[in-house]
Amino acid sequence: MEEVSNKQVVLKDYVNGFPKESDMLINTSATISLNLPQGSNALLVKNLYLSCDPYMRNRMTKTEDSYVPSFTPGSPMEGFGVAKVLDSGHANFKKGDLFWGITGWEEYSIITAPESVFKIEHTDVPLSYYTGILGMPGMTAYFGFYEICAPKKGECVFVSAASGAVGQLVGQFAKLLGCYVVGSAGTKEKVELLKNKFGFDEAFNYKEEQDLDATLKRYFPDGIDIYFENVGGKMLEAVLLNMRLHGRISVCGMISQYNLEQGDGVRNLFCLVSKRLSMKGFIVADHYHLYPKYMEMVIPLIKQGKICYIEDIVEGLESTPVTLVGLFSGRNVGKQVVVVARE
Template identity: 65%
Template sequence: MVASSETIRLEVPNGSKAVLLKNLYLSIDPYLRMRMNREENYFPSFQPEQVIEGDGVSIVLDSGHPNFKAGDYVRGFVGWEEYSLLTNTFHTDMLSKIKYTDVPLSYYTGLLGMPGMTAYAGFHEICSPKKGEYVYVSAASGAVGQLVGQYAKLMGCYVVGSAGSNEKVHLLKTKFGLDAAFNYKEEPDLTAALKRYFPEGIDIYFENVGGEMLDAVLPNMRMNGRVAVCGMISQYNLQKPQGVHNLPCLITKCIRMQGFLVFQHRHLHEEFIETTRRYFKEGKIAYVEDVVEGLHNAPAALIGLFSGRNVGKQVVMVAHE
């Protein structure tokens, strides 16, 4: 008996403004874990049997939307699936054409994507940096941290980063050009470690970790310091988040601590793309990504973020370009 084969034609419904995508790369980001909680955050929580969605890079196969045509490379919110049909305005509004293809398309999940934009907006707008200031970046080899440290160096700041392995520390000092770096897992006293690296105190702390790290930073901040709260990855898997005991430092040191969402800074998007792409092409910014192949490896890649298994920006390649 010979099995029959059937060709299925993928196309958008007639008369709709839907966009049909073939997904190429998926961005693996810590905030996805927060969407698995029952409490809604800035995005609705994932529901049982719902396809997980996140940032991705795709090629348009068919479109009824006036802004997109077959063959366009795009980035936006897509499902963890081989093909995505975007039918609602939220998803099509979040979709944008990829203007430059002289860099790897996977970079639009990181360097020129949401993490890069987060680093650019968070550092330049939330931190209000000045030349010569002292900057500390936690999770400094990750998708956001690696770019924050380099933006700070380009501004003429003194920059120290921390990471969870000696391999990553070496990367911070050699490839990313930070002034110093340390493995926080080898430090018995984080407060003392930060005092060692910042004897004059910290002007800017770019927060990616939370918990004990934030508690250690606050006493080491200088007067009128700024803390940009981008993420708190150490807290996402805890049933009860850790308390922070040194909050009175916000008063005594006149520290401004501010959380932010990248979507609030869309006015910077074109500036971010043009500036960051130029820096990369000129060799002023380095970038490291950790690519795993196959949609089936996406869950393990997400879990690996929370143990620091990845080196650089974690990406899943769904299909070859």
């Protein structure tokens, strides 16, 4: 069987605090056969695009208290990506098919559970979109906003980390519904993007605000109906004070907490009682059965130009360590994608 080089990104050891580029290494000595063994039910794939996502930080720490298993030091990391099938032992896939789902951070991967990935049917949109708007982040925005928040026209919506892969979509979904939408981000460039590209009514740089409670009162003088939570910590504390009666909080993530050895305690939680708030966390993988419904909604919006999606694309597998680390300092603008190979 033909063996070829298979460059990989490997986690050296479990990480404490902020991850560093040096916590990962590029393994250039691995090889792989480009043919599956006889009788295999797996897929042999060539990885085209890899997604860098904040949830991956939790997988870099040894923990049993998580919805996704920790990475194994010394082995290739993995995450969402887009790949092309080179050899298939599964009835639902043939050579040349494309899919999105969990794959290895390497040039070639063997997918041992093909039923867990999604075959790509629409190829008249950028393939990289399947790491974002047409993949896990898109479904996250869709379920977290529509299903948990049950939004109504005219409501006031606040989105933190609003220029990221999920936040930019939540804001646009809310605007399409006729809501008043404000987003927070960490740079002037991102604030301008929210207002001028994504159509948010207002946006602010949280790093320039001394008093988040006062900031939110300025943008939401009558309170917040819906908060899409991506940050946690002090932002959540301030939001709780500014929620309206019967407001809804969809908890997607808390990126401010991921690199802390001891997470922040959150004050103002009694607002959940006094304001009769609903606050619910979710894991998008529990709701993938809604993916066809989501695609029916979002594909026309993309083709009609009614929704905009910004990607931050870098080239080369060797770029993944510095690119992943950059997520936690807000270096990316939009969905962070690494190109492994062009189809």
